[in-house]
Amino acid sequence: MQTAHVQALEAKHATLDQRIHDESQRPMPDNAVIADLKKQKLRLKEEIVAAH
Structure with missing residues (x-):
């Protein structure tokens, strides 16, 4: 089960993905x-992977 922290990180990751697309x-x-947005997204992805 995912924690609220991981879910928040994933939501931020999705938001950054949308901003990159836009x-x-x-x-x-x-x-x-x-x-810059891609760097932020990569940092979040690394944090998500580390949290699992």
């Missing part, structure tokens, strides 16, 4: 913003 779909996406 930024990518803009007429002139900001690659620096996308790179």
